Amino acid sequence: MTAYTEKQYVEEMIATRRKIHQTPEEGWTEFQTTWLVAERLRALGLKVLLGTQVINPKAVMGRDPKLVEAAIKRALAAGVPQSFIDETGGYTGAVAVLETGRPGPVTAFRSDMDCVLVTESDSPDHLPTACGFSSKRPGFMHACGHDGHTSVALEVCRWLVDHKDQLKGTIKVLFQPAEEGVRGAGAMAASGVVDDVDTLIGAHVGTFAKLGTIGLCESGFLASTKIDVHFHGRPSHAGADPEKGRSALMAACAAAMMMQGIPRSGEGTTRIAVGRLNAGEGRNVTPVHADMQLEVRGETGEINQYMVKNVENIVEGVKRAYEVEAEIVKAGEATTLPSCPEVLDLIESVAKTVPGVESIERFNKPSGSEDCTLLIERVVQHGGRGAYFLFGCNHHGHHRADFEIQDETSLPMAFNMFKGLALRLNGI
Amino acid sequence: MTAYTEKQYVEEMIATRRKIHQTPEEGWTEFQTTWLVAERLRALGLKVLLGTQVINPKAVMGRDPKLVEAAIKRALAAGVPQSFIDETGGYTGAVAVLETGRPGPVTAFRSDMDCVLVTESDSPDHLPTACGFSSKRPGFMHACGHDGHTSVALEVCRWLVDHKDQLKGTIKVLFQPAEEGVRGAGAMAASGVVDDVDTLIGAHVGTFAKLGTIGLCESGFLASTKIDVHFHGRPSHAGADPEKGRSALMAACAAAMMMQGIPRSGEGTTRIAVGRLNAGEGRNVTPVHADMQLEVRGETGEINQYMVKNVENIVEGVKRAYEVEAEIVKAGEATTLPSCPEVLDLIESVAKTVPGVESIERFNKPSGSEDCTLLIERVVQHGGRGAYFLFGCNHHGHHRADFEIQDETSLPMAFNMFKGLALRLNGI
Amino acid sequence: MTAYTEKQYVEEMIATRRKIHQTPEEGWTEFQTTWLVAERLRALGLKVLLGTQVINPKAVMGRDPKLVEAAIKRALAAGVPQSFIDETGGYTGAVAVLETGRPGPVTAFRSDMDCVLVTESDSPDHLPTACGFSSKRPGFMHACGHDGHTSVALEVCRWLVDHKDQLKGTIKVLFQPAEEGVRGAGAMAASGVVDDVDTLIGAHVGTFAKLGTIGLCESGFLASTKIDVHFHGRPSHAGADPEKGRSALMAACAAAMMMQGIPRSGEGTTRIAVGRLNAGEGRNVTPVHADMQLEVRGETGEINQYMVKNVENIVEGVKRAYEVEAEIVKAGEATTLPSCPEVLDLIESVAKTVPGVESIERFNKPSGSEDCTLLIERVVQHGGRGAYFLFGCNHHGHHRADFEIQDETSLPMAFNMFKGLALRLNGI
Amino acid sequence: MTAYTEKQYVEEMIATRRKIHQTPEEGWTEFQTTWLVAERLRALGLKVLLGTQVINPKAVMGRDPKLVEAAIKRALAAGVPQSFIDETGGYTGAVAVLETGRPGPVTAFRSDMDCVLVTESDSPDHLPTACGFSSKRPGFMHACGHDGHTSVALEVCRWLVDHKDQLKGTIKVLFQPAEEGVRGAGAMAASGVVDDVDTLIGAHVGTFAKLGTIGLCESGFLASTKIDVHFHGRPSHAGADPEKGRSALMAACAAAMMMQGIPRSGEGTTRIAVGRLNAGEGRNVTPVHADMQLEVRGETGEINQYMVKNVENIVEGVKRAYEVEAEIVKAGEATTLPSCPEVLDLIESVAKTVPGVESIERFNKPSGSEDCTLLIERVVQHGGRGAYFLFGCNHHGHHRADFEIQDETSLPMAFNMFKGLALRLNGI
Numbered sequence A, B, C, D: 001m002t003a004y005t006e007k008q009y010v011e012e013m014i015a016t017r018r019k020i021h022q023t024p025e026e027g028w029t030e031f032q033t034t035w036l037v038a039e040r041l042r043a044l045g046l047k048v049l050l051g052t053q054v055i056n057p058k059a060v061m062g063r064d065p066k067l068v069e070a071a072i073k074r075a076l077a078a079g080v081p082q083s084f085i086d087e088t089g090g091y092t093g094a095v096a097v098l099e100t101g102r103p104g105p106v107t108a109f110r111s112d113m114d115c116v117l118v119t120e121s122d123s124p125d126h127l128p129t130a131c132g133f134s135s136k137r138p139g140f141m142h143a144c145g146h147d148g149h150t151s152v153a154l155e156v157c158r159w160l161v162d163h164k165d166q167l168k169g170t171i172k173v174l175f176q177p178a179e180e181g182v183r184g185a186g187a188m189a190a191s192g193v194v195d196d197v198d199t200l201i202g203a204h205v206g207t208f209a210k211l212g213t214i215g216l217c218e219s220g221f222l223a224s225t226k227i228d229v230h231f232h233g234r235p236s237h238a239g240a241d242p243e244k245g246r247s248a249l250m251a252a253c254a255a256a257m258m259m260q261g262i263p264r265s266g267e268g269t270t271r272i273a274v275g276r277l278n279a280g281e282g283r284n285v286t287p288v289h290a291d292m293q294l295e296v297r298g299e300t301g302e303i304n305q306y307m308v309k310n311v312e313n314i315v316e317g318v319k320r321a322y323e324v325e326a327e328i329v330k331a332g333e334a335t336t337l338p339s340c341p342e343v344l345d346l347i348e349s350v351a352k353t354v355p356g357v358e359s360i361e362r363f364n365k366p367s368g369s370e371d372c373t374l375l376i377e378r379v380v381q382h383g384g385r386g387a388y389f390l391f392g393c394n395h396h397g398h399h400r401a402d403f404e405i406q407d408e409t410s411l412p413m414a415f416n417m418f419k420g421l422a423l424r425l426n427g428i
Helices: A006-022 A031-043 A065-077 A082-088 A146-162 A185-190 A248-260 A301-322 A341-351 A372-381 A407-426 B006-022 B031-043 B065-077 B082-088 B146-162 B185-190 B248-260 B301-322 B341-351 B372-381 B407-426 C006-022 C031-043 C065-077 C082-088 C146-162 C185-190 C248-260 C301-322 C341-351 C372-381 C407-426 D006-022 D031-043 D065-077 D082-088 D146-162 D185-190 D248-260 D301-322 D341-351 D372-381 D407-426
Strands: A047-050 A094-099 A106-112 A170-176 A199-205 A213-217 A223-232 A270-279 A289-298 A325-334 A359-363 A385-391 B047-050 B094-099 B106-112 B170-176 B199-205 B213-217 B223-232 B270-279 B289-298 B325-334 B359-363 B385-391 C047-050 C094-099 C106-112 C170-176 C199-205 C213-217 C223-232 C270-279 C289-298 C325-334 C359-363 C385-391 D047-050 D094-099 D106-112 D170-176 D199-205 D213-217 D223-232 D270-279 D289-298 D325-334 D359-363 D385-391
Touching: A006 A031, A006 A146, A006 A407, A031 A047, A031 A065, A031 A082, A031 A094, A031 A146, A065 A082, A094 A146, A106 A146, A106 A372, A106 A407, A146 A170, A146 A199, A146 A407, A170 A185, A170 A372, A185 A372, A199 A341, A199 A372, A199 A407, A213 A341, A223 A248, A223 A301, A248 A270, A248 A289, A248 A301, A248 B248, A248 B270, A248 C248, A248 D248, A270 A301, A270 B248, A289 A301, A301 A325, A301 C301, A325 A372, A341 A359, A341 A385, A341 A407, A372 A385, A385 A407, B006 B031, B006 B146, B006 B407, B031 B047, B031 B065, B031 B082, B031 B094, B031 B146, B065 B082, B094 B146, B106 B146, B106 B372, B106 B407, B146 B170, B146 B199, B146 B407, B170 B185, B170 B372, B170 B407, B185 B325, B185 B372, B199 B341, B199 B372, B199 B407, B213 B341, B223 B248, B223 B301, B248 B270, B248 B289, B248 B301, B248 C248, B248 D248, B270 B301, B289 B301, B301 B325, B301 D301, B325 B372, B341 B359, B341 B385, B341 B407, B372 B385, B385 B407, C006 C031, C006 C146, C006 C407, C031 C047, C031 C065, C031 C082, C031 C094, C031 C146, C065 C082, C094 C146, C106 C146, C106 C372, C106 C407, C146 C170, C146 C199, C146 C407, C170 C185, C170 C372, C170 C407, C185 C372, C199 C341, C199 C372, C199 C407, C213 C341, C223 C248, C223 C301, C248 C270, C248 C289, C248 C301, C248 D248, C248 D270, C270 C301, C270 D248, C289 C301, C301 C325, C325 C372, C341 C359, C341 C385, C341 C407, C372 C385, C385 C407, D006 D031, D006 D146, D006 D407, D031 D047, D031 D065, D031 D082, D031 D094, D031 D146, D065 D082, D094 D146, D106 D146, D106 D372, D106 D407, D146 D170, D146 D199, D146 D407, D170 D185, D170 D372, D185 D325, D185 D372, D199 D341, D199 D372, D199 D407, D213 D341, D223 D248, D223 D301, D248 D270, D248 D289, D248 D301, D270 D301, D289 D301, D301 D325, D325 D372, D341 D359, D341 D385, D341 D407, D372 D385, D385 D407
Parallel strands: A106 A170, A106 A199, A199 A385, A213 A359, B106 B170, B106 B199, B199 B385, B213 B359, C106 C170, C106 C199, C199 C385, C213 C359, D106 D170, D106 D199, D199 D385, D213 D359
Antiparallel strands: A047 A094, A094 A170, A213 A385, A223 A289, A223 A325, A270 A289, A270 B270, B047 B094, B094 B170, B213 B385, B223 B289, B223 B325, B270 B289, C047 C094, C094 C170, C213 C385, C223 C289, C223 C325, C270 C289, C270 D270, D047 D094, D094 D170, D213 D385, D223 D289, D223 D325, D270 D289
């Protein structure tokens, strides 16, 4: 197998990204994407870990069995073999393992594969529309760039195989499921697949970084817990017997009011958002069901826990006050970014060598959450280290119908970053 | 045309009811039912009023154009001719008019045709299942008995035609759409179709009345207004920019808390129920949409208006407090039952003559609402009078999956009541 | 001792009322009033029960020891002997017992003695101002007419003694403390002092009845419970450490919102009112204390208990949600009026004989609460019967600074009512 | 006049502090303290500005005329001459002006004079108790150390007069009223008295700084607005006519719930605290009055304004929802600390020369608010500069009954700091 030319790597990577873009799959349902990944990796001769090798079912959060079931049917219909579905055990995600055969450190690169629930723009101005590779699934779209992450990771795998004789130690490339809602990394970490890793590096396209910028994430990720609350009341006729009912809707509204009012913390930034509430069956029936989706965040894990604890207290409180039942389900979790300055410095020094990188910036404004932090935390707990960087693109905003990346310029930058990192960390 | 025998009337009526039971249609979508009604009436040679002849579009409440559109497609697919759909102008409902040609009073009998959103029980104990006439539309069921009302009214029409030579004046038989949610009667009243009516009588199967009982409704219907509120906020990322969002969800929750707390009235019974709330787009996005369905009731129209006024104040208040938009839509309305003791006495005297009637009771406990009150109110406003009675059945509760009526015993009682009333009011 | 003339009775009664009017005492602090009552009764040679003979301390509600202590000091300063205070054991209230020595039924007449917290009008139009007998205690006023009740009851006692030889059986005249807030009757009932009573009759001046009217209370009293809730949180600096505090104020506000929203009952009328809330220590300190005064009412004792139960659930709920402590104290209680039609008929027949009575009306609109109902309930539970009537006056509204009664016309009517009742029930 | 010895300055300063400690006066009522200050300053021959010379009445916040009136009576009774009260025009506060007669910069030192509403500990362990100088006004206490600030400032004035021949330019020493609740500085700034100041320096005893520490405040003060809201509803009998009332209490509770839930800001730290709520007149009367005290804070003035704007929206919202009136009154205001690094550096270099200073620390944790920021801001707006430092003491917490300062060690350190700053800034 002759090594690809630089141009071949890039062309294949762009093509892969555009292919994946057309079949977006939401978290825990990425069976077609996982199949595409596994097929490619196996074609390269790489060892591929799947299912419970990379996902600890006990640590899985926010996975809806009904959606999984439907996704498997869809995958089978699209040509994914039943034998592969069996291999996954129903859990998406994959890890490629390159054993160089030479002693050396264990390095991990992490990507993610899921889409968001947005209907893609059909404007002719929108690049995927113009170039004919927009989403074929209405209501689903790779509007956060994970299609790009996956294709970069796949291309890095080809490059690693092509250049295996220049490398030592082990390199693992992670294809994590369900990053949206920070649901997947916890279960991947809990599988132990990164426990032997010395250095884990994750990356994201866009966000704060413009095209040409490599962003070094010093901090700024908020610890976060995603929580579902299912309230269950008792029906009654709202006109004849209001006193016989127990309104799950009113319990949920009272809880939302109290949650939004959880006191700020003098210890640092907090966040609370009740993002969804679906309650009630009919206008004139005391509502029996109310399903709430919320999230809390904190500048540290402790502050985040302070918020979680208050949410729990409030739910217990409204159960008592409204005589309803309520079940709290943890639907996602992320932590803050452990600080490993020497890995950031390494990334910086590699970035200086990558063509097209015009600026290198450090970011630390508290903002969103990212469950790669749980993988880095796991690595750090086992004596390793990690970091996270951004490779820029010019976009209109993530999770929007008109989200775009300049895949022909932006993705090669990421590809070159990982190549450089591999050589620096595992070069012979 | 030879007049039916008593047995023939009953058998046809039962068969009609069982036929309608299998194709339940929710309010404002009763195209198949209206078609069945109109065909039968025309076959009897009766004049049939349809569409805007019986429905004033300006007074229509709680009609969802998308559901109507889908229902029309369904009706066409089921064989309803396009020409009939055109006749309706998209508005369901019908009124049969029997002109005897002899001077005399104008009498109206009122039935309704819509189903509720319940999935019918498939238990073998459930009569419609056992006898093979249960709903063929999952999620929809004639669980309030309007299928019985329609079939009784149709059979009464045949009897009226058969006995036209014994009658004077005019008899109108109303097939009202959308009684559930008290949506349809207002628009039928506003059409003017009952403005010339001297006596209007409505009836309902079951509720408080057991099989063998005729219930005279002295009062007990609460005036009621059904209200939809559509809150519209502004999105933002809940982690990065919570201050930039305006949460429609929180505005709705605050409104629900305040609405539930509208002070009771010393003037009489009040009710408030927020029955449904669907809010939010994603867990980590400040919710842009919140749709609330609520209802208020009052022992009098004035008390009901006191509740409506407070709901309006609260919506205006949360618009201001949360900087959201909010639209209030009236989705249904009913009033209290105007008291016409002499019509109740008439019904009582007829009931005494009907075979199978074992007891006659008077009801006045405040409970539900019924928009037949708006038709009676309209008649009273134009100098007429009206009343409402119950014909009993043994049931497990209305709007339940296992709702049943004893159609072979219960419906004939209603049929005979209306026959008797026709003879008393319009007999020559 | 020669019996008074009619004129003497009336003059003394008016004088007594005007004297009491000048020294209003709030519930459980009526030491000067009780002393005045006891002195008069003893001068008449009547047996007087005091303290724990008429009040069961375990059943006392809404009695503030600090107010009692201050009242005792005030009474001592006003000349009430320490020995009398000792007799009361700190509990106001008295019962006069007339034993005729002849066998016969036990009858009880009930009056009350406490004032309300209103500052009396100093307008020259206001009769007590014009006649120089207005309240000498700013902030306190006999604005509900209990001064009149007490003076009528005292004068009835004189008449009973004067006419003892025309009477048989036993007559008890109750001077109940703390009717406002329905606090005193429960403890008087629990003392057992009315357990042997065959017929208990209470009365009130004014309310719905105009001057010249005797009102027969058929129903209309709502069962009611008065509740104090003391929330206790944890302080913290609102700027530096908001997360360390637990706000009693916010817990109370959330509780108020939820209480106001307790669902109406299909069983009958309910009421909820959070009447007072005092919370917080300083603007920038998380509030530690919040004291709430509320009341619930119900058309029946069961409906009232439904409201009480919900209040309790809500308080337990906010304790849990806000991690605060909260103590619920029952501060008052009344029930509905047990129906004893034959006693009402008796009252009606006596009213027909009383000079000045121009109309006799029956009242049953749900409205306020009255703890005489607890005394009647106790009597009924022990096999007796009871009733309550109004003797009218023309007033501007009870509990107002300009409340007035026409004592020269209204009180004699009550006096004559009780005379007549005594003769009918206990005449030889 | 011979200059004092170092020992004399210290002894007098301690004595002054202990004298002031015994007569604590809350904000805007410091008439006895202002009188003490003015007498001393005039005895030193200093020009003293009073009343509207140092306070702009239009900018006064949180001043209760009733408390002022009572304080003036108290001051007169304590021997303060009426002529002095007249000089103040009812506004406390003073500024001493030392004109050296030599050209040079204008420097201002700022102290404050008001106490807090705490009852001082009577524990024998408590130094003021042990040494017999504890507060003689129960419920009022110099528990924040402003007595120390005033006595240091007075002693600095004596030292300035004693060393006038070593100084150039002008030195103003500010005795600000009403720092608690950040009420006084705004009005002093608005008077223009610091408009010509080149350098303004304020200081506080304790807080984060231990005894022996000089703390340089780099940032950490939150912009803050203190707000009173007076809700006004409509009374009604809670049992008979709940629908006729408009509950100011419920409006306030709803407002509190919504205020506590104002979304956090991605721009920086926010705070909200509803610290006090007094509502309602009687348990069974719909509450007419509700008085709320709250405060908001923000990491910047803009963020604070975001909070203020939301509070205003919420108040407008509940006015509409509950049909109540509501008045918003600004009761206090502070801003963030403008950064003037060279002044901090100057303070640091002086601190290094002061005996007893063991450590010099820089503070910037967001925490409380201080209205000295408004004076510094005013100076900066006029082209000057300013800074704020802490001089440590070992205390149990400010605003506590057992707050203590080690006046014999701590105050001399502040005295020497100001001496050194005067020499550095205005030394010839």
